[in-house]
Amino acid sequence: MKGLLIKDWFVIWKQGRIMIILSLIYSILAVTGSGYFFAGFSSVFLAMLPLTVMGLDERCKWDHYAIALPYSRKDIVMSKYIITVLGALAASVLFIASTVIKWSIDGNAGDFMSLMKQAFMLMSLGLFYSTINLPIAFRFGVDKGRLWFTLITVIVVAALGGIITIFTTDMEQIGGFIQNLPFLVVPMISFALLAVSYVISVRIYENREL
Amino acid sequence: MNALVIKDLSKAYKGFKLDNISLTLPRGCIMGLIGENGAGKTTTIRLILNSRKRDSGSIEIFGEDNRINFKEKKEDMGVVLDEAYFPDNFTVKQVNVVMKSTYKRWNEELFYRYIDKLSLPHEKAFKEFSRGMKMKLSIAVALSHDAKLLLLDEATSGLDPIARDEILNIINDFTRDESNSVLISSHIVSDLEKICDYIAFLHKGRLVFCEEKDELLEKYGILKCSRADFEAVPPDAVKGVKENNYCIEALVERRRIPSVFSVERASIEDIIVFIAREGTGR
Numbered sequence: 001m002k003g004l005l006i007k008d009w010f011v012i013w014k015q016g017r018i019m020i021i022l023s024l025i026y027s028i029l030a031v032t033g034s035g036y037f038f039a040g041f042s043s044v045f046l047a048m049l050p051l052t053v054m055g056l057d058e059r060c061k062w063d064h065y066a067i068a069l070p071y072s073r074k075d076i077v078m079s080k081y082i083i084t085v086l087g088a089l090a091a092s093v094l095f096i097a098s099t100v101i102k103w104s105i106d107g108n109a110g111d112f113m114s115l116m117k118q119a120f121m122l123m124s125l126g127l128f129y130s131t132i133n134l135p136i137a138f139r140f141g142v143d144k145g146r147l148w149f150t151l152i153t154v155i156v157v158a159a160l161g162g163i164i165t166i167f168t169t170d171m172e173q174i175g176g177f178i179q180n181l182p183f184l185v186v187p188m189i190s191f192a193l194l195a196v197s198y199v200i201s202v203r204i205y206e207n208r209e210l
Numbered sequence: 211m212n213a214l215v216i217k218d219l220s221k222a223y224k225g226f227k228l229d230n231i232s233l234t235l236p237r238g239c240i241m242g243l244i245g246e247n248g249a250g251k252t253t254t255i256r257l258i259l260n261s262r263k264r265d266s267g268s269i270e271i272f273g274e275d276n277r278i279n280f281k282e283k284k285e286d287m288g289v290v291l292d293e294a295y296f297p298d299n300f301t302v303k304q305v306n307v308v309m310k311s312t313y314k315r316w317n318e319e320l321f322y323r324y325i326d327k328l329s330l331p332h333e334k335a336f337k338e339f340s341r342g343m344k345m346k347l348s349i350a351v352a353l354s355h356d357a358k359l360l361l362l363d364e365a366t367s368g369l370d371p372i373a374r375d376e377i378l379n380i381i382n383d384f385t386r387d388e389s390n391s392v393l394i395s396s397h398i399v400s401d402l403e404k405i406c407d408y409i410a411f412l413h414k415g416r417l418v419f420c421e422e423k424d425e426l427l428e429k430y431g432i433l434k435c436s437r438a439d440f441e442a443v444p445p446d447a448v449k450g451v452k453e454n455n456y457c458i459e460a461l462v463e464r465r466r467i468p469s470v471f472s473v474e475r476a477s478i479e480d481i482i483v484f485i486a487r488e489g490t491g492r
Contacts, residue, residue: 003312007297010308014299060295067261068289068361069312072281210261 004071004079007062008053012083015056019045027094032102042094046087047126050080051133055142064210077201080134081194088126092119117183124190131190131197132156138201138208211273213237213359213391214258219267221253226415228253231267233410233420237358238388240381241420242402243395244482245412251395252292254412255363258393259289271359285314288352292364295344298337302330305351313355324350328376342373349377353384360384362394366401374398378405399479409478413486423478430481431464431473443467450484461485 026042057063096119103109136145214235221228228250235241243251256262269276271283310316328346366374382405384390410420440458447466452459461484464473
């Protein structure tokens with residue numbers, strides 16, 4: 001699988017550089033007081049890297065070629081999930097590094113545990129994006145899957161919104177609930193969902209005709 | 211041991227069916243898979259590669275079903291596909307780095323020898339390559355990891371005659387090692403006639419024949435005669451007929467033609483064109 005990851009890295013470095021640069025800018029914006037909204041952007045941008053690579057692969061029909069190389073379909077799927085995890089980790093590291101730099105510039109350090117928690121939340125957001133989108137991309141391809149990405153994102157957001165409206169009256173209540181969860185619960189749930197997503201993607205890709 | 215054995219292979223799509231294909235490629239031989247566009251050549255190769263699922267039949271590579279240990283088997287296979295390429299921004303150097311981590315027996319030195327022999331630039335991006343250069347690069351990759359079986363799908367189509375000749379020579383050299391075999395698909399019959407030991411002719415999803423090239427050339431001939439003379443030709447010796455106002459031209463089985471007739475040598479292209487024409491025209 002190493003060859004697949006190296007190939008993806010070459011593609012990302014050339015074609016996805018703009019996304020990496022944007023992630024860096026958003027991370028800086030997030031910690032310089034422009035709001036954590038930008039940190040979320042940064043995380044999702046990095047989480048989008050596997051889809052960007054898959055889109056480029058489709059264009060040159062690399063996936064048809066890769067299947068003829070000594071890789072299993074599982075290897076091909078796994079390589080995209082590894083990039084997802086690396087991308088999400090990179091977003092968190094970027095966020096932590098930017099915050100720590102800002103703390104040292106301002107001369108007052110914040111709560112490091114709280115920072116770690118926020119970084120894990122960011123990572124989970126990126127993982128969640130891929131959890132939903134990668135199986136769709138493996139089923140329909142990135143180009144044909146765009147409509148499905150949009151549709152499923154709308155459904156997930158609407159469903160979450162519905163659940164929130166039904167069970168709570170106060171958004172802060174949810175924020176507080178998440179904040180009070182033990183340190184690693186959210187990332188662990190995210191990784192568990194990502195593992196389920198991987199199994200679904202493998203099953204889809206093993207049945208796909210190339 | 212045979213390099214490749216296909217038995218009763220079928221695959222149906224909407225509007226097309228690859229119907230009960232059987233063929234055997236012995237080790238050390240080159241087999242040409244010939245057929246018009248849409249005859250089922252690419253489908254056959256994709257089924258061998260397991261990138262599509264067969265409806266029925268079996269495929270054995272080096273004596274084992276291609277669904278068993280296929281990842282390992284692909285180490286012994288070099289593949290060139292018609293329209294599957296490296297990413298646009300890739301250079302020869304990057305291809306080498308990726309393949310070094312892909313094939314256990316990747317031979318970097320041999321790869322660069324092929325690259326130089328085929329006059330491919332090391333630093334130029336793949337998107338700037340001509341089709342001929344792209345095919346040459348794919349062939350260099352296919353030949354640089356000690357493969358025992360080459361699968362080439364339309365590797366020479368769309369190339370100029372010089373590039374085609376270069377590629378055909380390389381393929382020919384590959385089978386000097388008697389354990390190496392090649393299955394090459396093309397609709398350019400003259401290319402395959404030059405290098406193949408066996409010819410498999412696919413037409414509308416069916417295998418019309420799969421025979422040794424020399425036997426085909428021995429078996430068939432072209433008979434040119436008047437309509438009146440043609441009446442004396444045994445009907446079952448005639449495999450295809452072209453007719454014009456002046457004479458009849460027919461593909462015939464040589465040994466069944468009375469010696470009074472003069473039968474010319476038929477090329478593989480003649481054999482295929484005549485047989486592909488529906489009916490004998492008589």
